[in-house]
Amino acid sequence: MKSFEVNFDGLVGPTHNYGGLSFGNVASQSNSQQASNPREAARQGLAKMKALMEMGFQQGVLAPQERPDVAALRRLGFGGTDAQVIQRAAKEAMPLLVASCSASSMWVANAATVSPSADTADARVHFTAANLNCKYHRSIEHPTTSRVLGAMFANPQHFAHHAALPAVAQFGDEGAANHTRFCRAYGEAGVEFFVFGRSAFDARYPAPQKYPARQTLEASQAVARLHGLSDDGVVYAQQNPAVIDQGVFHNDVIAVGNGEVLFYHEDAFLDTEAMLAELQAKLTRCGASFKAICVPRAQVTVEDAVRSYLFNSQLLSREDGSMLLIVPEECRNNERVWAYLSALTGQGGPVAEVKVFDLKQSMQNGGGPACLRLRVALNETELAAVNPGVIMTAPLYDTLTQWVDKHYRDSLSERDLADPQLLLECRTALDELTQILKLGSVYPFQLQP
Numbered sequence: 001m002k003s004f005e006v007n008f009d010g011l012v013g014p015t016h017n018y019g020g021l022s023f024g025n026v027a028s029q030s031n032s033q034q035a036s037n038p039r040e041a042a043r044q045g046l047a048k049m050k051a052l053m054e055m056g057f058q059q060g061v062l063a064p065q066e067r068p069d070v071a072a073l074r075r076l077g078f079g080g081t082d083a084q085v086i087q088r089a090a091k092e093a094m095p096l097l098v099a100s101c102s103a104s105s106m107w108v109a110n111a112a113t114v115s116p117s118a119d120t121a122d123a124r125v126h127f128t129a130a131n132l133n134c135k136y137h138r139s140i141e142h143p144t145t146s147r148v149l150g151a152m153f154a155n156p157q158h159f160a161h162h163a164a165l166p167a168v169a170q171f172g173d174e175g176a177a178n179h180t181r182f183c184r185a186y187g188e189a190g191v192e193f194f195v196f197g198r199s200a201f202d203a204r205y206p207a208p209q210k211y212p213a214r215q216t217l218e219a220s221q222a223v224a225r226l227h228g229l230s231d232d233g234v235v236y237a238q239q240n241p242a243v244i245d246q247g248v249f250h251n252d253v254i255a256v257g258n259g260e261v262l263f264y265h266e267d268a269f270l271d272t273e274a275m276l277a278e279l280q281a282k283l284t285r286c287g288a289s290f291k292a293i294c295v296p297r298a299q300v301t302v303e304d305a306v307r308s309y310l311f312n313s314q315l316l317s318r319e320d321g322s323m324l325l326i327v328p329e330e331c332r333n334n335e336r337v338w339a340y341l342s343a344l345t346g347q348g349g350p351v352a353e354v355k356v357f358d359l360k361q362s363m364q365n366g367g368g369p370a371c372l373r374l375r376v377a378l379n380e381t382e383l384a385a386v387n388p389g390v391i392m393t394a395p396l397y398d399t400l401t402q403w404v405d406k407h408y409r410d411s412l413s414e415r416d417l418a419d420p421q422l423l424l425e426c427r428t429a430l431d432e433l434t435q436i437l438k439l440g441s442v443y444p445f446q447l448q449p
């Protein structure tokens with residue numbers, strides 16, 4: 001049976017803004033307080049989806065969330081009408097209003113961890129929504145994420161959904177951004193590679209000193225258990241704490257993998273040799289080979305990687321077996337990174353071509369091409385069971401572009417977030433979106449009696 005990797009991209013929400021909310025994420029911190037352009041952000045994301053679709057890749061779309069999250073503000077004690085909740089929060093606790101307005105659900109690589117049916121004990125595709133417990137503004141995403149994923153992958157014969165892990169730092173889980181799957185073909189059993197930043201219960205593992213390690217070993221292990229993965233089908237690796245302290249807040253800022261290839265920076269991991277040997281051995285057992293492409297620090301520094309998002313790229317398999325790397329514009333603007341990439345494609349290795357996309361609006365909050373997509377490997381039967389409303393087509397692209405142009409503002413700064421009109425705009429837009437994508441009722445405002 002044919003199998004595919006389907007990239008579901010997060011559609012940027014109408015409240016996209018630069019809140020400076022993510023300590024440890026250099027771009028988020030340094031662009032704080034700048035005015036954003038939600039319309040342009042959404043259009044940049046849609047342009048990438050359309051381009052991939054036109055190149056023949058399977059492409060889907062994942063809906064944004066209701067923001068400001070008035071229900072979250074009510075849980076923090078702000079009362080009255082929706083408008084009063086927002087105005088009180090703006091007056092008494094602006095950082096909480098900003099957090100409740102974040103469009104951070106666009107980075108769907110953090111929405112969930114997904115294991116394809118070829119790897120799981122019950123031969124279903126498993127999803128665990130990420131608790132994103134390290135940052136308040138992201139910790140409020142998972143209930144809606146679960147409803148949206150449930151509406152996209154509804155058939156219980158093929159899809160199993162797990163609730164987010166317990167909402168404590170010891171089980172901090174950031175989803176697919178710290179998870180990579182290697183395989184010979186998407187429909188065959190592969191090896192799932194979980195990268196963690198620290199251990200919550202075992203003091204022998206080192207931890208970063210300056211910035212938080214968002215993913216714990218224990219969270220990754222829990223996800224592997226929930227998904228019914230075999231020991232032979234899993235490899236755990238620790239991120240180098242020194243790179244977390246340089247702004248590598250997720251592993252997908254310093255490594256990307258696909259098929260039989262791992263593309264990574266020399267400083268990305270601890271115990272790299274042992275980890276590579278384990279991946280090699282386990283992949284051999286599945287009948288796959290393994291190729292590691294190490295980018296030496298002498299050519300590209302960790303700082304270059306963090307600034308350019310070289311590794312936050314999409315490594316895609318083409319029909320002819322070669323691979324395409326989708327990188328953000330920032331890679332072309334960095335001399336060392338661009339020189340490396342130019343040489344890489346000329347070497348006759350697996351990466352045959354590099355394509356550049358302008359994703360500046362998302363990049364300024366630390367989200368590159370890889371952050372914007374959730375990969376789901378599906379066979380033909382499973383793909384046919386996905387809600388067809390979320391599969392990208394030329395008409396859907398046109399409809400979504402018109403929808404964005406109709407509902408989104410082209411400038412948003414902090415004081416705009418206090419405008420209760422923004423909530424109404426957002427709800428009107430999302431109500432229409434759930435009809436376009438055929439999701440049913442998934443947002444808090446649609447669920448209220």
Ligand SMILES: NCCC[C@H](NC(=O)CCC(=O)O)C(=O)O
Binds near residue numbers: 138
């Ligand atoms: N995978 C990329 C995630 C980027 C995301 N940025 C943010 O939430 C920034 C939001 C702000 O600062 O407005 C994060 O750090 O989790």
